[in-house]
Amino acid sequence: MNVTICIKLNQPILFTFATYMKVTEYLAQAKKPIISLEVLPPPKGKSIESIYKTLDPLMEFKPSFVNVTYHRAEQVYKKRKDGTFESVEIRKRPGTVGICAAIMGKYKVEAIPHLICGGFSKEETENALIDLNFLGVQNVLALRGDAASNEKFFVPHPKGHKYAEDLVGQIIELNKGKYIEDDIINGTNTDFCIGVAGYPEKHFEAPNLDVDLYYLKRKIDLGADYITTQMFFNNKHFYDFSEKCKQQGINAPIIPGLKPLYNHNQLSVVPRIFNTEIPTDLFKEMQNAKTPEACEKVGEDWLYEQCKDLLNNNVPVLHFYTLGKPHVVYNVLKRLF
Numbered sequence: 008m009n010v011t012i013c014i015k016l017n018q019p020i021l022f023t024f025a026t027y028m029k030v031t032e033y034l035a036q037a038k039k040p041i042i043s044l045e046v047l048p049p050p051k052g053k054s055i056e057s058i059y060k061t062l063d064p065l066m067e068f069k070p071s072f073v074n075v076t077y078h079r080a081e082q083v084y085k086k087r088k089d090g091t092f093e094s095v096e097i098r099k100r101p102g103t104v105g106i107c108a109a110i111m112g113k114y115k116v117e118a119i120p121h122l123i124c125g126g127f128s129k130e131e132t133e134n135a136l137i138d139l140n141f142l143g144v145q146n147v148l149a150l151r152g153d154a155a156s157n158e159k160f161f162v163p164h165p166k167g168h169k170y171a172e173d174l175v176g177q178i179i180e181l182n183k184g185k186y187i188e189d190d191i192i193n194g195t196n197t198d199f200c201i202g203v204a205g206y207p208e209k210h211f212e213a214p215n216l217d218v219d220l221y222y223l224k225r226k227i228d229l230g231a232d233y234i235t236t237q238m239f240f241n242n243k244h245f246y247d248f249s250e251k252c253k254q255q256g257i258n259a260p261i262i263p264g265l266k267p268l269y270n271h272n273q274l275s276v277v278p279r280i281f282n283t284e285i286p287t288d289l290f291k292e293m294q295n296a297k298t299p300e301a302c303e304k305v306g307e308d309w310l311y312e313q314c315k316d317l318l319n320n321n322v323p324v325l326h327f328y329t330l331g332k333p334h335v336v337y338n339v340l341k342r343l344f
């Protein structure tokens with residue numbers, strides 16, 4: 008929210024600053040649908056301009072929040088001068104915290120950093136939370152993260168967290184002023200609003216949706232404030248998921264995650280990576296599209312219909328994974344609002 012104050016002294020002075028709010032406060036106060044966006048830090052070595060290029064046009068739709076993803080370090084093999092290889096750890100997309108600060112400064116919107124357990128000790132996480140608190144970041148999305156690229160299953164950092172619920176627990180403790188070192192007495196408390204991930208078609212590791220919802224409920228019962236979902240292309244999954252959440256006593260707001268498809272490749276890649284169904288009609292329409300432009304139009308039209316249906320069903324917020332094709336999201340928003 009932007010607040011402008013004019014003070015009349017000898018000359019008029021104009022201050023414009025932003026007051027930042029929690030996601031839950033935005034949702035509670037919203038009088039019309041809220042737009043939320045998600046961006047990816049640029050690859051190391053590239054400038055932040057790609058983020059601005061994505062966001063500049065989308066600001067026309069006054070998004071309330073912009074999520075910034077987090078990418079864990081990866082083990083890669085680098086060739087030494089003698090021809091042998093060494094394994095080195097590289098973070099290919101650093102900069103999440105800095106990008107959040109830049110977005111809040113430039114656009115005066117809420118930036119929501121994603122925090123992951125993978126690769127981090129509890130102390131590193133605590134230090135990151137302290138940085139975010141000092142920057143005025145009020146919202147975080149607490150995630151476990153996926154397995155490292157050289158591992159088959161998720162392996163927690165030896166001094167870190169195994170599940171997102173443990174990370175939620177740490178943030179809750181910090182919100183009470185409890186730091187890892189017990190000799191910090193009367194520690195300043197943070198006040199983070201905590202989002203967690205939910206999976207309308209279940210998380211790929213979960214044996215079934217009910218078990219996944221059981222663990223989702225634990226995150227909410229611990230104190231997480233809202234849920235952002237994995238992408239889905241069939242709204243029925245979202246409605247069923249929302250209903251099942253209610254039945255299980257999960258009453259936190261649920262933000263639907265939406266992404267446009269825009270090429271043939273995604274028809275097999277997206278279900279494999281994100282465990283999401285591609286409806287047959289979408290699959291057929293995409294396969295019949297013969298040019299890149301035609302593929303984008305199929306994705307745009309599908310996303311537009313999904314959004315229209317969600318809004319007609321009184322879903323108060325739409326979260327767009329803008330990754331890759333922000334202009335498709337732009338076209339959808341232009342048609343919707």
Ligand code: FAD
Pocket residue numbers: 075076077078079121123149150151152153154169170171172204205210211212213218219220222235236237238264
């Ligand atoms: P958890 O909630 O820990 O769940 C992981 C699995 O373990 C599930 O199958 C769950 O059912 C099970 N489980 C949970 N708790 C327990 C328990 N106590 N005991 C036994 N089983 C349990 N990844 C990134 O690396 N960076 C990002 O920026 C990022 N952003 C995302 C944003 C959204 C909106 C979503 C939906 C996902 C995002 N991801 C991101 C992917 C996410 O990290 C992966 O899906 C990851 O595999 C699971 O994360 P989680 O927070 O859902 O984990």
